[in-house]
Amino acid sequence: xxxxxxxxxxxxxxxxxxxxxxxxxxxxxxxxxxxxxxxxxxxxxxxxxxxxxxxxxxxxxxxxxxxxxxxxxxxxxxxxxxxxxxxxxxxxxxxxxxxxxxxxxxxxxxxxxxxxxxxxxxxxxxxxxxxxxxxxxxxxxxxxxxxxxxxxxxxxxxxxxxxxxxxxxxxxxxxxxxxxxxxxxxxxxxxxxxxxxxxxxxxxxxxxxxxxxxxxxxxxxxxxxxxxxxxxxxxxxxxxxxxxxxxxxxxxxxxxxx
Numbered sequence: 001x002x003x004x005x006x007x008x009x010x011x012x013x014x015x016x017x018x019x020x021x022x023x024x025x026x027x028x029x030x031x032x033x034x035x036x037x038x039x040x041x042x043x044x045x046x047x048x049x050x051x052x053x054x055x056x057x058x059x060x061x062x063x064x065x066x067x068x069x070x071x072x073x074x075x076x077x078x079x080x081x082x083x084x085x086x087x088x089x090x091x092x093x094x095x096x097x098x099x100x101x102x103x104x105x106x107x108x109x110x111x112x113x114x115x116x117x118x119x120x121x122x123x124x125x126x127x128x129x130x131x132x133x134x135x136x137x138x139x140x141x142x143x144x145x146x147x148x149x150x151x152x153x154x155x156x157x158x159x160x161x162x163x164x165x166x167x168x169x170x171x172x173x174x175x176x177x178x179x180x181x182x183x184x185x186x187x188x189x190x191x192x193x194x195x196x197x198x199x200x201x202x203x204x205x206x207x208x209x210x211x212x213x214x215x216x217x218x219x220x221x222x223x224x225x226x227x228x229x230x231x232x233x234x235x236x237x238x239x240x241x242x243x244x245x246x247x248x249x250x251x252x253x254x255x256x257x258x
Contacts, residue, residue: 084136089132127219156251164251
């Protein structure tokens with residue numbers, strides 16, 4: 001009778017039928033811990049360190065649209081005079097990612113509002129080298145009905161942006177919206193699909209992202225930030241760098257279908 005110790009072991013976790021190569025040394029406990037830490041760092045920073053046409057582990061289209069706001073859509077006394085939304089259409093999202101990664105300090109998120117004027121100028125010039133297509137939607141909130149819902153204003157402006165930029169492009173596209181509390185994942189996808197319903201654009205993915213985990217969006221933040229500064233602070237020192245590449249439009253939100 002065969003005993004339990006005579007049974008053939010089944011391959012499972014931590015076990016392999018393949019013999020270890022003769023020249024391969026057995027790893028020490030400290031080496032194994034180092035490997036685990038390395039794998040964890042790779043998973044945590046995979047978007048930043050290995051971004052080459054891939055986002056969050058999913059294949060994305062080479063044509064990418066980044067959308068961010070450069071003001072607030074509210075109507076309170078402390079709110080901005082204009083609501084500004086900026087977009088970048090690019091075939092080089094990895095180049096935008098590289099700009100953010102190499103200009104960060106201490107691995108922290110690169111932000112327009114925390115940057116010096118010299119750094120803002122440097123990043124906008126590097127951004128221009130990627131040959132982006134820029135569109136800026138500017139909404140004068142004095143023209144809006146009193147007490148209009150800020151969420152509705154935001155969604156209508158984003159939809160107007162999508163309607164406009166998708167007219168001039170074709171092929172596969174991935175869209176990233178910078179996170180804010182006015183646009184949820186499901187709503188972002190629905191707006192994108194509706195905008196592309198009658199266009200020649202094929203939507204691969206539309207998603208709301210945290211800019212801290214999205215280096216291309218960190219670079220685009222300098223576009224929306226400089227646009228917001230131009231219209232709400234009447235300061236064109238930064239936006240003038242990219243102005244020749246930008247299309248500035250004032251949408252009629254009453255004509256926007258959600």
